[in-house]
Amino acid sequence: MNFLTAYSPYLLLLLVLPMIAMLVWQLRVVVRVVVREVVRKVQKKLSYKLSQKLPPEQANDITIAAIDALLPQTQCGQCGYPGCRPYAQAIAEGRAINLCPPGGASTIKALAALLHAEVIPLDSTHGTESERKVAFIREAECIGCTKCIAACPVDAILGSGKHMHTVITAECTGCDLCVEPCPVDCIDMIVALTPLQGWHWQRPQSLPLHPHLISNNQQGQSGR
Amino acid sequence: MSTSTTRTVWPIPGGIYPLDHKQQSLGTAIRQVPLPSQLVIALRQPSHAPAVLCVNVGDHVSKGQCLAQGSDATGLSIHASTSGTVLAITEHAVPNESGLPELCVILQPDGENHWTKLPALADFRNYDAARLISRIAEAGICGLGGGAMPSATKLRAALLNKVHTLVINACECEPFITCDDALMQASADDIVAGIQILLHISAANRCVFAIEDNKPAALNAMRAALTDSGIELVVVPSIYPSGAEKLLIYSLTGSEIATGTLAVEQGFLCFNVSTAHAIARAVVHGEVLVSRITTITGSALVNPGNYCVLLGTPINELLKHAAVDQTKVSSLIHGGSLTGIALTSNNVPVLATSACVIASTAAEIPAAEPEQNCIRCGFCTEVCPVLLLPQQLYWASKSEQLQQATTLNLHDCIECGACSYVCPSHIPLVQYFRATKADIRIAEEKLLMANQSRARFEFHQARKAAEKIQEEQRRATRATLAHQQLEQTATPSLAQAAIAAAMARVKAKKALQDFAAAVDAASNNLTTADSQADNTAAYLPNPDQQDDSR
Numbered sequence: 001m002n003f004l005t006a007y008s009p010y011l012l013l014l015l016v017l018p019m020i021a022m023l024v025w026q027l028r029v030v031v032r033v034v035v036r037e038v039v040r041k042v043q044k045k046l047s048y049k050l051s052q053k054l055p056p057e058q059a060n061d062i063t064i065a066a067i068d069a070l071l072p073q074t075q076c077g078q079c080g081y082p083g084c085r086p087y088a089q090a091i092a093e094g095r096a097i098n099l100c101p102p103g104g105a106s107t108i109k110a111l112a113a114l115l116h117a118e119v120i121p122l123d124s125t126h127g128t129e130s131e132r133k134v135a136f137i138r139e140a141e142c143i144g145c146t147k148c149i150a151a152c153p154v155d156a157i158l159g160s161g162k163h164m165h166t167v168i169t170a171e172c173t174g175c176d177l178c179v180e181p182c183p184v185d186c187i188d189m190i191v192a193l194t195p196l197q198g199w200h201w202q203r204p205q206s207l208p209l210h211p212h213l214i215s216n217n218q219q220g221q222s223g224r
Numbered sequence: 225m226s227t228s229t230t231r232t233v234w235p236i237p238g239g240i241y242p243l244d245h246k247q248q249s250l251g252t253a254i255r256q257v258p259l260p261s262q263l264v265i266a267l268r269q270p271s272h273a274p275a276v277l278c279v280n281v282g283d284h285v286s287k288g289q290c291l292a293q294g295s296d297a298t299g300l301s302i303h304a305s306t307s308g309t310v311l312a313i314t315e316h317a318v319p320n321e322s323g324l325p326e327l328c329v330i331l332q333p334d335g336e337n338h339w340t341k342l343p344a345l346a347d348f349r350n351y352d353a354a355r356l357i358s359r360i361a362e363a364g365i366c367g368l369g370g371g372a373m374p375s376a377t378k379l380r381a382a383l384l385n386k387v388h389t390l391v392i393n394a395c396e397c398e399p400f401i402t403c404d405d406a407l408m409q410a411s412a413d414d415i416v417a418g419i420q421i422l423l424h425i426s427a428a429n430r431c432v433f434a435i436e437d438n439k440p441a442a443l444n445a446m447r448a449a450l451t452d453s454g455i456e457l458v459v460v461p462s463i464y465p466s467g468a469e470k471l472l473i474y475s476l477t478g479s480e481i482a483t484g485t486l487a488v489e490q491g492f493l494c495f496n497v498s499t500a501h502a503i504a505r506a507v508v509h510g511e512v513l514v515s516r517i518t519t520i521t522g523s524a525l526v527n528p529g530n531y532c533v534l535l536g537t538p539i540n541e542l543l544k545h546a547a548v549d550q551t552k553v554s555s556l557i558h559g560g561s562l563t564g565i566a567l568t569s570n571n572v573p574v575l576a577t578s579a580c581v582i583a584s585t586a587a588e589i590p591a592a593e594p595e596q597n598c599i600r601c602g603f604c605t606e607v608c609p610v611l612l613l614p615q616q617l618y619w620a621s622k623s624e625q626l627q628q629a630t631t632l633n634l635h636d637c638i639e640c641g642a643c644s645y646v647c648p649s650h651i652p653l654v655q656y657f658r659a660t661k662a663d664i665r666i667a668e669e670k671l672l673m674a675n676q677s678r679a680r681f682e683f684h685q686a687r688k689a690a691e692k693i694q695e696e697q698r699r700a701t702r703a704t705l706a707h708q709q710l711e712q713t714a715t716p717s718l719a720q721a722a723i724a725a726a727m728a729r730v731k732a733k734k735a736l737q738d739f740a741a742a743v744d745a746a747s748n749n750l751t752t753a754d755s756q757a758d759n760t761a762a763y764l765p766n767p768d769q770q771d772d773s774r
Binding site: 071073075195197201 | 272321322324326595621622652655656658659660661662665666667670673674675676677678680681683684
């Protein structure tokens with residue numbers, strides 16, 4: 001008895017300590033969850049701060065520049081905007097990505113990849129995709145009025161008042177803007193490359209798969 | 225140095241062992257093809273630049289007379305293959321990949337075969353490299369192995385880069401082709417003369433003559449001709465494609481040519497054996513390139529063999545001469561069976577690159593099987609001689625991922641066709657790769673054009689803005705002057721005028737600064753905008769002038 005009363009606090013401790021230990025062992029799961037949550041919140045805050053590093057207008061400029069880099073820079077205005085950069089700005093503000101006929105399908109695809117948007121066919125109300133053309137001045141008919149020179153967005157027409165003008169073919173974007181102002185209609189838009197110069201290899205046409213091929217497990221249907 | 229055949233040969237990676245089909249065209253010596261009734265001489269130039277014609281329709285030309293020249297030094301001279309009259313200069317079908325007609329001279333032979341030779345430079349060692357190169361250019365020699373690169377262009381590049389090794393390629397590794405084999409047996413001495421000329425021009429300190437071990441007769445002929453010539457004769461194992469330039473250099477020396485560089489940049493100059501022969505004919509005998517040896521072979525022919533043909537001879541004449549059985553022909557191929565092109569018409573002329581024409585039966589070259597899905601067997605990777613991953617390239621090509629294809633080194637593909645040959649799913653891999661290469665090239669050209677246009681457009685905008693400000697400025701100054709005069713007559717106020725003038729000056733200065741900044745931005749966008757930057761000064765609004773006018 002004497003022994004029990006003398007050592008009772010220690011015995012109690014001996015009983016309680018394992019219980020506390022077990023409780024702590026259980027709690028560690030809770031602690032882990034709490035710690036994880038805290039870390040996640042801190043990370044979120046940090047990443048938020050990172051994204052806020054650039055002032056919004058500057059971030060927007062970068063987006064516009066990235067979009068502009070994918071546009072063909074013909075400066076033709078077929079999209080309804082006075083140049084490629086204004087259209088890039090419009091796209092950044094939510095305008096459709098399929099309004100550029102000179103860029104065509106490849107530009108739409110590239111824009112869709114950049115903006116995580118869906119690939120859509122070209123809006124045919126703005127024009128159709130065609131091979132690259134360049135302006136050609138029938139020099140004998142040119143009266144030297146300089147109106148086409150003023151219209152050219154890339155300064156690709158050479159000449160001066162009352163003297164014959166000519167197009168620097170390598171600089172011409174084929175925008176068509178010089179054709180309209182010409183008072184004597186001496187400007188033609190011609191295909192830039194001959195068929196032979198423009199020819200290149202095409203991918204083999206994917207043939208419809210034979211129903212009996214082992215790679216197709218759907219009887220009678222073309223596999224994919 | 226003595227000729228030796230025992231020498232280390234580095235085995236090339238991959239490669240295939242197709243049936244070589246060479247025996248059927250090696251039965252007889254080289255034969256002549258009779259003069260055809262019409263010759264169609266293609267005027268094709270390297271890089272599609274237009275040729276500059278030297279003759280007109282109706283002109284009478286002699287054999288070897290120049291018909292057309294390149295527009296610059298890298299062009300190729302084209303000559304009349306026989307004497308006769310120019311009937312027409314028109315577009316005509318030629319053996320090419322596109323199947324599109326090219327500009328040709330139609331020549332009606334007069335049967336005289338009257339040669340106009342250039343003066344012979346028999347003692348070629350007395351002439352310097354420049355003189356000999358200009359002779360080779362004049363004679364219109366181009367790579368007869370299939371590259372069609374003007375030999376003069378290649379030699380000029382060799383002089384710019386210090387060449388230490390000259391490699392003569394007599395491998396002829398592709399099935400069916402035996403024209404080089406026959407040429408070596410027939411005119412080994414001319415070949416050696418050609419090699420000596422190339423050595424003299426390039427000043428290379430060693431020369432290696434590489435031949436595959438499946439040509440014993442040609443090997444013996446060359447061994448005899450090369451004795452005591454100082455030219456090493458190396459026999460390489462027969463494997464396709466051992467004759468590809470960079471692979472051959474690796475086999476012979478163990479040196480690899482880096483991606484995107486030319487062999488000549490690393491001091492190796494490689495010439496085909498038949499080109500060496502043509503060079504000897506041009507320099508020593510003064511004969512321009514008007515004929516070549518072509519292998520006409522295939523089981524649909526009664527008389528397959530090697531023929532000496534005039535360039536421009538229609539292929540249907542050749543086939544007629546080799547006694548073709550039209551009912552047996554299943555495919556007509558220009559070139560070898562692995563890299564050649566299928567002809568849709570036999571009314572096409574022989575070109576300088578026409579090493580071989582195959583009229584095959586269905587049993588010999590079966591028709592292409594339908595393409596099936598890739599089963600990822602990896603055979604293509606095992607046979608690729610340039611260690612690419614054709615299977616991965618196929619996925620990238622098929623899904624048009626140009627960046628991925630570039631990352632996988634698509635541009636190192638030599639289009640040998642080994643991968644397509646072994647593919648159990650009959651996927652025309654090489655065609656995918658060629659199409660993707662074209663797509664990458666077009667995308668790069670478009671990007672370049674777009675960057676250039678953007679720079680020019682921005683410059684244009686900046687110029688317009690500066691001009692507008694300048695105009696406004698001029699008006700303001702004029703108005704100030706008018707006011708000044710008015711006030712001078714009534715109540716003169718010089719101070720007011722001075723303030724207005726100072727403000728005008730500041731405004732002009734600011735416009736100038738803005739414009740200069742815009743020009744800087746525009747010219748930084750593109751390196752090619754240099755010329756525009758030079759023009760900038762002409763458009764700059766000049767503040768001093770403003771002050772003077774006031």
